[in-house]
Amino acid sequence: MSHFLTPVFAPGFFQSEAVHIALGVGTLVAIATGTVGVFTVMRGQSFAGEAFGDIGTTGGSGAFLVGVGPLWGFVVGNLLAAAAMETIGIQRTRGRDLATGIVLGASIGLAALFLYLTTTEQSTTGATVTILFGSAFAIAGSTVPLILLLSLLVLGLILVLYRPLLLATVSPEMAAARGIPVRTIGILYLLALALAAALAAITIGSILGTALLVGPAASALRLTKRPLIAMLTAAGMGIGAMWLGVVLAYDSYEWPPVGHGWPVSFFVVTLVLVLYLLSGLPARRHRRGSDDPYSASPTLHAVPESR
């Protein structure tokens, strides 16, 4: 059996504790991000992932400087960012408002400072790479319970809010008319997104985290028209990308340059992109032979805001 497995799984794979942690954390995070990600893409907020990434960078590096685990920094930073987004109503501005961009720029500048201070005051050189690009193999075992808790929290929030959140996403007006507290639900959802972004950051890095948040969800939504199935599919894709990424990263210690290893996050991000491109194929094939009378209907896009 080991003769068959060795080419795929480099020696020591199944015994390594770091691998166990990476796989476990990867699974949890993939589930959380896949679930929230479906709503994020539905609400047209894919850009929010990048915003959380930038602010998360600041939070994570700040935490590192203070000597706390980066996960706390990501969580606190993202929650503050979510609060700011809610106040300013950034959800409504698609993508890059000038003011948003400038705030993000300032926050990255701050992150640069924190990382510099970390490097000089603590003579650790790995801070930049760890925060920005993640290190799934270096997650401390003690962090795992917190990651589990946060993942369950995110999953729970989205599942509990599912129905009202879905209607509020389709039409805030109609939801308000039914007595659904649209604003509260929006805030709770944003909280879930902030936490999921933090989880993605600790796994594959703060500036790469968007990929997990948005990629599998966007791919899943191309394949199905049922949101729940999309969440399952997104989680599955995320898990697949994480696991394969971990395997490849572990194996890459044998690849040139030997002994060094390629980063997990690189593999995960590439796999997520590949999955997304693959998810576009069925639609293309369907469209060629399509006689669907209901395809490509123009829809009215002006919507009076309910706030």
Next chain:
Amino acid sequence: MFSGFMVNAWEVASIVAVVAGVVGFFTVLRGSAFAAHAIPNGSFAGAAGASLVGVSTLLGLGVFALAGALGIGLLGRRGRHDVATALALVMMLGLGALFLGFSEEYAPAVYSLLFGEVLGISSNDVAPTAILGLLCILAIAVLYRPLMLSSILPEVGEAHGVSRFRMEMLFLTVLALATAMTVPVVGTLLIFSLMIGAPAAARSFTDSPPVAMALSVVFALLIVWIAIAASYETNYPIGFFVGTGSAVSYTLGRGWAAWRARREPVAHDIRPEPG
């Protein structure tokens, strides 16, 4: 702080500031903030690859920036940027991390590419930066009128024979070159900030485009000069000062605009309240 190797830093940074001010003015005008954020991501991979292969970093930056600009320009025809573009850009960052990981100077190299490294500028860099900078400014000067028209009233531009698509491609090319040359000073993650902070602030002080562009250059120079001086004194990274400086100048601009609006009675009240 003005002698020795610092002279290079001042010279290069000044050129960078001028270009950022000029190109940034159009970036803000055209709302191309996404491109300004996206192209440097690609250059990051390019620079990392270049250092791996042993080629000049500037070359790597430039080639990937141009490729990125082309990609965005061509894909942009389909409408707003989609998930594929976002994912591809993130992958570029991952690729850059990969390339840098192969080299030995991993952590410092990552840091300086992302956040800039003023001290790393040698006298060899001054000439290429100056040439690229001159190219960018010349291009903008030549394209000024059709670019202005196409940016503000694209349909009118088309009627006059100014192809919107061609202007977009040309502008993106200039933007790519501009970002490529600014990376060594401010880093890929912060170019965006310098390029929109200064022009955004300048807009608040004047409505005349040439004046706005000039002010934009002035603000950019101020931001960069203060950043270099502060970085020299404190040893803190220049990127921090650039990011903060951009935010401060933008806030000052908005504050001025608000103060001016309150002093002058508003004669027209046409804008409907949202919601």
Next chain:
Amino acid sequence: MSENILAVQSVDVRLSGRTILDQVSFDVAPGEFTGLIGSNGAGKTTLFRVILGLQSASAGDVLIAGRSRARGHQRVGFVPQKFLLDPDLPLRARDLVGLGLDAHRLGVPRPSRVRRALIEEMLEAVDAGRFADTRVGRLSGGEQQRILIAHALIARPRLLLLDEPLANLDLRSAHEVVALLAKITREQEIAVLISAHEINPLIGVMDRIVYLASGRAVSGTTDEVVRADVLSKLYGHHVDVLNVHGRVLIVAGAGEDTDLAGHEVAFPDTEIVS
């Protein structure tokens, strides 16, 4: 007499110095089909938003089934005029209708035969069986509207509000939608308040009409309200009501006349108002 399902009492809405609604008062009895007629900009959508609790009135009150709007949300069916339905939205028509049953309940919908039967029944009622499994965003405007009506009705509301459902429809489709609405709401004794700027598609169906002009309202039966003297007073200038083969044409009068204050006023042209 059973209490009114909707009571709008002296509602004022003032925004940025402009008076959008001025002392608007009217009632809707249970099961009554009421048309809210007014041209664009008359304040119809604002009135709807106040009734739904989406916007607050500067003065006055809205009672739904006797309870003040301010005391919390009550379930009223609502079909908005414009809806943002992304063609890629992952929601089948039947799922959107299903949301009408329990969107206010937390958690994930548990598949049940009862639920499915209710949804099927509603889809049948609006004749949407053919496209029940298509993504809502891919349907035509008229089809989406039918789904939204099904969504609003499936929870058996006592009051159904429709904001300009006929606006973008040709005359025949408009009549079809009105007939559909009248049939369903009569069967289930649902009160309807439907806004429109064209009075004719609703004339045979309305029990009562609320006529809105320049923020002011007049309510009553069609015979009571759609009259030259009543509408002239409402508009503040002379208006004629023409009856052509059962269809109504409301026209701003030409020639000399006096306005409310007794001043002589001359209008150069005939201008069709509605």
